Amino acid sequence: MIHITPGGLGVHTASFVAGLPVAFGPRDEPYRAVAWKVFNQVVAALLLLLFSPLMAVIAICIWRVDGAPIVFAHYRVGMGGKVFPCLKFRSMVRNSEQVLQELLRSDPAARDEWIREQKLSNDPRITPIGRILRKLSLDELPQLFNVLRGEMNLVGPRPIMLCELPRYGQVRWHYLSVKPGMTGLWQVSGRNSTSYEERVELDRNYVEKRSEWLDICILFRTLGVVISGHGAQ
Helix, strand or coil: CEEEECCEEEECCEEEECCEEEECCCCCCHHHHHHHHHHHHHHHHHHHHHHHHHHHHHHHHHHHHHCCCCEEEEEEECHHHCEEEEEEECCECCCHHHHHHHHHHHCHHHHHHHHHHCCCCCCCCECHHHHHHHHCCHHHCCHHHHHHCCCCEEECCCCECHHHHHHHCCHHHHHHCCCCEEECCCCCCCHHHCCHHHHHHHHHHHHHHCCHHHHHHHHHHHHHHHHHCCCCC
């Protein structure tokens, strides 16, 4: 296909990733990287203004139903291995770690699922309001502040915990080469209905074939996924 770049007219190949068209180009050129960072931060600021009334309502609901804290910061691995506090509206009980450890000790099936997927299909830690927030992905709205701070992008690999990095094998170098995202190929390709290995492969595919066009396509597809609630837990 013919692809117009700021440097002139060039010929690039094209393919598809998870059903989304990908245009290959020099995404890592310094000036394009800076421009894309500014784009992410400007869009994040606009979305914060747009969703601020909704975020205020969510905060009040969490506080009235289950008290503080309203926002939960869980540490994730970012670009270059830098660990940062990934922000979410609290969707779990306040003693979630204690509940998890007790469940893993008493329920072998849950323990196996946690080891395999790092997630639980029937998670007793999630509050009633938390299930609604997760269903609609509203618990992730505070991550817009992570994008503003330059710790995340709107689109990227799923942010993972440090203990998960060894499970990525050689793909960990793909993961560490970019910023994690609020949404990504995993979120538009089945979310929690995919296996852990499939999520790792989706992250690898995204990093290898990422482009501005792919990011924009993922953002638009994310709207449909959020509305339908497909794959949410």
